[in-house]
Amino acid sequence: MPSAPIGGPAPAGRFDRRLLAPMMVGSILNPINTAIIAVALTPIGLALGAPARETVWLVSSLYLATAIGQPLVGRLVDIFGVRSLFLLGAVLVTAAGAIGLFAPENRDSIWWLVAARVILGLGTCAGYPAAMHMIRAEGDRTGLASPAGILTLLSVTTQTIAVIAPALGGVLVGAWGWRATFAVNVPLGLATLLLGALFLPRRTGLEPEVEDRPRIDGIGILLFAVTMLTLLVFLQNIAPALIWLLVVALAAGVVFVWWERRIPDPFIDVRVLSGNRPLLLSYVRSLLTATISYTFVYGFTQWLEDGRGLSPTIAGLVLLPVFAAGIAVALAFGRRPEVVGKLLVGSAAQLVAGILVLFMTGSSPIWFLVLAMLVLGIPQGLNNLAIQNSLYFQAEPARIASSAGLLRTFFYLGAIVSSVIYGNVYGARATTEGLHVLGWVVVGIAAMFLLITVFDRSLARIGREDPPAKD
Known part of the structure; x- marks a missing residue:
């Protein structure tokens, strides 16, 4: 029997609301630190005399640590439970904030900050897998077939943080300098603890x-870890001289699959995973969704400033409808557990958004740009929510946390793929011609997303039947 948290036994027949606060605070640690660093890169570079090729590791290091650490920490949560891993993650987040706050300010200090971001990435890995583990455990305890409202709250919370984090970072840097973007993790980590x-x-x-x-x-x-590290570093720095990284990634990946198939207690059970086609397709959808989303958020933003000639402030305002629409549609449709309709509408909206990009020029009116962002906000809200709900039903209960962590790995892989795409398409400047190429790329990815959704018959059952019984 699960032991009750402080305050007495959990209420029978309904989700224990006392769990919401740690779940939500733990889940926002990663998205807030993913976004907040963007406004601090230039001030850090100026303060430490570090070039852009070094400050970019403040972003990449968190991506790499999270992509590798999420399924690892998730697996440990599955084995040892949420509490110990959750508390350890909070300690690491607090420590990372302190390192960034007190790091010396000299030419080599950038690597102190990179180390802090790696520790931060590992510390934030516990939040989302722990939340999914708790939601599934509460679903089993209460007999609720689909805690769709709780899953919606989790999705909306992380989306909201992604919206406000850059603005929060700007306020912190303006008031207390770049160290504040690290120091904020001290109170956040202590509150999580x-x-x-x-x-x-x-x-x-x-x-x-x-x-x-x-x-x-x-x-x-x-x-x-070797497979993901070498693959992600290669994707972020594609060059003929680094092809050996891709070779190492492929070799390590083959050995990884061979090893996981032959031992009784694998880290990732590839035998079950290979037989769970619906879950594999959810991972692919997560990768495709992240690729489209990050291509728009970063690639489109560059064009707004270079190709359309907008100021950074106006470009940021043009992007706001993406997040506002995403939150609105998630709140409006999140309580319905069915996912197939959400994914179909979301994939169609992605396709329309890509087509609208093809008609943009350097003189496109602001209302047309905002319209495209409103359309893009629909899949921003529906796809992530539906994929999260799908995973809840498709993953083995005993591996729900590690499955959730692996979902985040695919999401970050999509983010890195998007950076490769728009980096190679644009080159030195974000031109309108380059934007149209990105539009065709988005159309192609959206069409792929739509096809694998239309032909995935398993989606029709999600939310209309009980989740698989616990082993």
């Missing part, structure tokens, strides 16, 4: 008994 200690149970009922715990697959973890 306190909420987790007060409200998270020591056991949820999903984790195995102590005597039944599987062995930690250290070799599998190492092979996965």
Whole structure:
């Protein structure tokens, strides 16, 4: 039986609302730190005398740590429960904030900050897998077939943070300097630590008994880390001289699959995963969604300033409808557990948004640009929500946290793929011709998303039947 958090036993028949605070605070740590650093890169570079090729590692290091760490921490959550991993993550976030706050200010200090971002990335890895584990555990405890309202709240919370984080970063840098973007993690980490200690149970009922715990697959973890690290670094720095990284990634990936298929307690059970086609398609949708979303947010923003000639402030305002529409549609349709309609509408909206880009010119009126962003906001809200709901039903209950972590890995892989796309399309300047190429790329990816959704018959059952029983 799961042990109750402070304040007495959990209420029967309904989700324990005391869990919401640690779940939501833990889940925002990653998106807030993903976005808040953007406004601090230039001030950090000026203060430390670090060129852009070095400050970019403040972004890449968090991506890399998170892409590798999410499924790892998720697997540990599946085995040991949420509380200990959640609290450890909060300690790491606090420590990373302190390192950034007190790092020396000299030419080599950029690598202190990169180290802080790696620690920060690992610390934030616990939040989302722990939240999905708790939601599934509460679903089993209460008998709720689909806690769609809680999943919607989780999705809307992370989307809202993604909207306000850049503005928050600007306020912090303006008031206290670039160190404030690191220092903010000290109170956030301490708040996460306190909420987790007060409200998270020591056991949820999903984790195995102590005597039944599987062995930690250290070799599998190492092979996965080598595969992801070399692949992601290659994708971020594609060049003939670095082709050896791709070779290492492919070789390590092959050995990883071979190893995971032969041991009884694998880090990622590729035997089950390869037989779970619906879950694999959800991972692919996450990658495609992130590729389109980040291509628009970063690639389109560059064109607004270079090709359309807007100021950074106006360009930022043009993007706001994406996030506003995303939050609005998630709130409007999130409580319905069915996903197939959300994915079909979301994929169609992606396709329309890509087509609208093809008609943009250097003199396009602002209302037309805002219209395109409103259309893009529809999949921003519906796709992420539907993919999250799909994973809840498709993943094995005993591996819900590691499956959620792997979902984030695919999402970050999509973000890195998008940077490769718009970086190679634009070159030195974000021209209108380059934007049209991006539009065709978005149309192609959206069409692929639509096709795999239309022909995925398993989606029709999600939200209309009980999730698979716990082993």
